[in-house]
Amino acid sequence: MSLRKYTEEMKELIDRQHLRFLNTDGPVDKKSYEFFEEVKRETAPMFKLNNEWMEAAESFVKNRKANVHPNQVKSTHENMEMIILHSYYLDVHRKRFKELYQSSHYVLDMILSDIEKNEKSSQ
Template identity: 40%
Template sequence: MTDLKQQTELLKEHLDQLKKRYEKSQPPEDKRDKAFFLFVKETTEPIYGMLATWEQTALQAVKNRTLNIHPHQITSTRENMELLLMHSFFVDVKRKRYMELNKSVHYIFDQVLRDL
């Protein structure tokens, strides 16, 4: 399961980078700006791929009883990180909500790493 450990650590790094982006960035002037959209898509696409792979690997680990986490928590973590991806670029959610999502994703990532 070192593969899952590496995936989780890498996603945690991305999560920290997203938080920094959220704290430093201003909302785009025009959310329909095609250049900005393409930049966001290009930047986030690899992370979406990593998240999908991580989810499958983590769900398999739960099934094999390597992880002591409910499958729903794995799926929710993927969904929350996807929300953070968008909120980090568009800065379209209140700071409190952003930090709650960030904290919940970190919690599950840390739980995965502890179980491994």
Template identity: 40%
Template structure:
């Protein structure tokens, strides 16, 4: 999968995670093994895709083909990983969640714009 397609797919996941965050309640027991297994099952493919995305994006950034800095790529991956957990555990204030969401969307959009 090329970088543009992977970025778009991650953007779609970001929107799906936001819907999960908005409709979910925090788990009653944060150490519930069944809940943890469900979260892990749902998020592992996204983590994997995010790692590949970071490698692809950094490769293009290093070739100076796009106007995004390497630390922005790394920060975006880290922020998306935070959103993955916050979406299921609902353990951060809405304002902070939306700031992270907006930040990740901004870099994804910037990448897509630069690539095309």
């Protein structure tokens, strides 16, 4: 899969998780084994996608002229992990969740912009 596709999928994923966070009534029972298993099952493909995105993004920013720094890729990867988890456990303030969400979108949009610039310059 291309970095563009990974990035677009991550944008959609964090949008869905943001809506989940906003529309789920808490608190959740953090000690529930059934809930833990449900979260583990549902989030496994999300974490896999996030890891695949990070690998592709790190390779892209290291090997091309990009406005995104490798540290931003790592931070965004971590932020998106937190978005995934907090959207289930609802254990963070709304303001903090929104900061994680907006920061992740900012970097994802910068990467998409860099991809487009590189595609245009290679034509």
